[in-house]
Amino acid sequence: xxxxxxxxxxxxxxxxxxxxxxxxxxxxxxxxxxxxxxxxxxxxxxxxxxxxxxxxxxxxxxxxxxxxxxxxxxxxxxxxxxxxxxxxxxxxxxxxxxxxxxxxxxxxxxxxxxxxx
Amino acid sequence: xxxxxxxxxxxxxxxxxxxxxxxxxxxxxxxxxxxxxxxxxxxxxxxxxxxxxxxxxxxxxxxxxxxxxxxxxxxxxxxxxxxxxxxxxxxxxxxxxxxxxxxxxxxxxxxxxxxxxxxxxxxx
Numbered sequence: 472x473x474x475x476x477x478x479x480x481x482x483x484x485x486x487x488x489x490x491x492x493x494x495x496x497x498x499x500x501x502x503x504x505x506x507x508x509x510x511x512x513x514x515x516x517x518x519x520x521x522x523x524x525x526x527x528x529x530x531x532x533x534x535x536x537x538x539x540x541x542x543x544x545x546x547x548x549x550x551x552x553x554x555x556x557x558x559x560x561x562x563x564x565x566x567x568x569x570x571x572x573x574x575x576x577x578x579x580x581x582x583x584x585x586x587x588x
Numbered sequence: 589x590x591x592x593x594x595x596x597x598x599x600x601x602x603x604x605x606x607x608x609x610x611x612x613x614x615x616x617x618x619x620x621x622x623x624x625x626x627x628x629x630x631x632x633x634x635x636x637x638x639x640x641x642x643x644x645x646x647x648x649x650x651x652x653x654x655x656x657x658x659x660x661x662x663x664x665x666x667x668x669x670x671x672x673x674x675x676x677x678x679x680x681x682x683x684x685x686x687x688x689x690x691x692x693x694x695x696x697x698x699x700x701x702x703x704x705x706x707x708x709x710x711x712x
Contacts, residue, residue: 484709486603486604486605486707486708486709487603487605487707488603488604488605488673488674488675488707490675549605550605550674550675550677551605551674551705551707553674553677553683553686554682554683555682555683555684555687556682556683556684557682557683558679558680558681558682559677559678559679559680559681559686560679560680562677562683563679581675583602583603583604583605583675584603585601585603585709
């Protein structure tokens with residue numbers, strides 16, 4: 472058993488343990504452009520990252536999460552959402568399949584991070 | 589699909605997602621005393637133990653739990669989180685098997701505690 476002795480923060484923030492992928496903002500723009508080849512230059516200048524992510528949802532399953540930060544986006548599912556009858560392997564495979572729909576070859580991993588609300 | 593628009597912090601901190609429970613330091617000390625009556629004769633009151641002693645107590649509890657459990661302590665707010673990291677679910681293990689086996693392991697030492705998902709951040 473590992474023992475970590477640290478100090479729990481009291482700030483108003485959210486913590487995540489997510490299995491998925493991290494895309495930098497430029498990657499999201501490239502993905503969005505590939506999926507919208509017509510008249511995309513003007514549109515990407517006007518769109519925020521989260522708006523592009525909202526648009527990407529139609530290409531993947533509804534239960535996949537996007538969590539954005541200044542530089543990019545985490546895409547995947549929190550480990551706490553694993554179902555009773557779902558194995559660890561099934562969980563990871565499902566998320567990897569959805570990430571591959573957006574950006575094939577991007578290997579998923581566990582990301583543990585905090586965001587400020 | 590949910591989209592959360594937040595800002596990832598740059599502070600030096602660690603985030604954890606456990607299936608387990610949180611416990612007040614004093615309650616952990618009581619359990620340790622019950623399990624180690626000879627050792628605990630040296631420290632009768634909780635107020636008499638130092639942070640170093642408390643570390644040794646949690647270290648001692650290590651031997652009583654399986655190797656996949658973690659203990660994260662906050663000695664300023666006096667809480668300790670004990671459980672198994674959600675990301676440690678094995679490939680062949682289902683969500684239910686993970687939760688049941690974690691509960692079973694923890695109940696041997698902490699029969700009064702109820703397990704749930706605990707997601708939190710600590711400053712390092």
